[in-house]
Amino acid sequence: MQVLSVTPEIFPLIKTGGLADVTGALPVALNALGVRTRSLVPGYPVVMGALKKKKALHQYTALQGGKAALHAAEIGDLDMLVLDAPHLFDRPGGPYGDATGADWQDNWRRFAALGRVGADIAAGALKDYRPDIVHAHDWQSAMTLAYMRYGEAAKVPSVMTVHNLAFQGQFGASIFSGLGLPQQAMALDGIEYYGGVGFLKAGLQAAWAITTVSPTYAQEIRTPAFGMGLDGLINLRAAALHGIVNGIDVDIWNPDADAHLAAGYSAKALKARKANKRAIEERMTLDRDDGPIYCVVSRLTWQKGIDILASIIDPVIASGARLAILGSGDAGLEGALLAAAARHRGRVGVVIGYDEGLSHLLQGGADGILIPSRFEPCGLTQLYGLRYGCVPIVARTGGLADTVIDANEAAVSAGVATGFQFAPENAGDFHHAILRANALYGDPAAWASLQRQGMKADVSWDRSAQKYAALYRMLLSKRDA
Ligand code: ADP
CATH class of the missing domain: 3.40.50.2000 (Glycogen Phosphorylase B;)
Incomplete structure (x- = not known):
């Protein structure tokens, strides 16, 4: 054929x-x-x-x-x-x-x-x-x-x-x-x-x-x-x-053989991710601590819900999380994110631009990836996140709904959860999902199980x-x- x-x-x-x-x-x-x-x-x-x-x-x-x-x-x-x-x-x-x-x-x-x-x-x-x-x-x-x-x-x-x-x-x-x-x-x-x-x-x-x-x-x-x-x-x-x-291309996106990472790793050796987290802290001038880092790799547009993200940055930072944001797009949204970075030095890192290498490092070192899209035909970054043990926190829409299994109580106890879902366009639910993630992150065994389950998902072509x-x-x- x-x-x-x-x-x-x-x-x-x-x-x-x-x-x-x-x-x-x-x-x-x-x-x-x-x-x-x-x-x-x-x-x-x-x-x-x-x-x-x-x-x-x-x-x-x-x-x-x-x-x-x-x-x-x-x-x-x-x-x-x-x-x-x-x-x-x-x-x-x-x-x-x-x-x-x-x-x-x-x-x-x-x-x-x-x-x-x-x-x-x-x-x-x-x-x-x-x-x-x-x-x-x-x-x-x-x-x-x-x-x-x-x-x-x-x-x-x-x-x-x-x-x-x-x-x-x-x-x-x-x-x-x-x-x-x-x-x-x-x-x-x-x-x-x-x-x-x-x-x-x-x-x-x-x-x-x-x-x-x-x-x-x-x-x-x-x-x-x-x-x-x-x-x-x-x-x-x-x-x-x-x-x-x-x-996704599982050869280009392979945490065990990715030249953009400070350290390679597999589902069996997740601890090695820490070197990548340290590299993100360096690169994005974030404080060094053991709380969660959530990344964003996205076009900065209304579709991607970046305005919704910008609206909850203050309480998210207050909850102890740090943000590492890579993207470019709408000038107003770029400005809002840069302003948040200036407000929260060491807690919010923002790189405006397109950087394939940094996008790999973020997936390889951040604890989770935030995807608050209003609509999302498929979405790839949550698939990279699954493959890299970077837990996706996503709006329940389009391909995001089809590819991430929400960590509700039943899914967690059955060991099938791979991320967090929330209602699209709802800042309150988005914030709540991040708090749920923070809570699970506080239980290292439960978090690692979430990561491993995601890494097992078949995201290949x-x-x-x-x-x-x-x-x-x-x-x-x-x-x-
Ligand atoms: P869309 O095609 O709607 O922008 P997808 O999630 O389907 O969203 O695909 C986005 C792709 O572009 C992914 O491969 C993602 O890693 C990449 N990407 C988006 N923004 C950036 C950026 N600023 N730097 C590097 N890669 C980016």
Whole structure:
């Protein structure tokens, strides 16, 4: 089976969030199951820089206003097709905007081009390669499925994965003429969305199957509270909707062999974590003591509930805990956290920025990780936390609800608990969950049992990859029926 994965981000080359982790790891896990996955990615400068030898498989004389070429590349374990289109992708800044964070004005053009090329490949544009299945990730790739539907690849089964429904790729109606789609596509059951054009919406309409990254989120997005305006459409397509929890790369995230840690450790030798805790204290100028350190590794946004965290920092510090926070995002939230660090010197450490190494150290040395998200399609940091014995304290929503077992009395006495859950958007319940964690932390045997139970959880890609493979097989039998 050959699968074409179309994605705007792929770890380790280009990453703004969990999507990149998924698209970087899933192909490797699928390959192990005999599902050959190739990834089509935009040729951003970092991606072009990683190409060792360029071999154009296909050329475009005019793709959304410029010349383009498609290169094959093997980078690490990844088999990639890179879309080299300098007029669209060769620019400084992030994948979607400039260094100030402002979106590129021509994002519709950039990701329409990615979709166009994905659909061309599905239709057989390459001499020696034709995928059996096309798998698109998020709005940036969603137009692939629309071009397939209205073009020559309508009979190729497709999957649309929603990593976060908040990001939809909505544009004004005026761009429609630039997409090169037949007029019939600008319809309610096509790409039209509230009078404009919706890329994700188009993908959700066209996909043979829709997946999202946890079963709970799959149910949540059918409601107005989580549906972001698309709940009606998602309900119409409920029969095609699946929830598959993400895995993590257990080689990159391995506490026993992680170069970012001061000391490696396993579930059998948890005491060695202490050296990492000491390293965090050094790095984040925290007092040295034996009370709990709770970390945060997150985009600093409303979605992640960072405002809720900021609102309870004073009582949390008063309870004896320390906080080690790594993140970047909303300027107001960054300011609130820095102010808390200034108020609580030695008790609250804040690093604003993106630091992969520090994120590993925090998971490897902090006692718990706080994840107060308002919604969380899957969430990866709680999975890293489980694997690293960094006990997750999470809002009961989306993938967080699916992957953490709350340490209520019954679960603790049965020895199955792996973390703490609380009601989302509720500062009081969040604070209470931290106090519950403090109390259990005071019982070292009970805490270690929580850590070990989490470290035993299967968070690898194997299980998830098997579910994707089963979904692909189901779609192939549908095609053949
Ligand atoms: P989302 O994709 O919504 O941001 P996830 O939990 O699914 O949230 O994935 C976030 C990923 O980004 C994780 O791999 C996490 O470790 C990483 N991450 C987030 N913020 C930072 C940061 N400031 N420094 C390093 N890694 C970060």
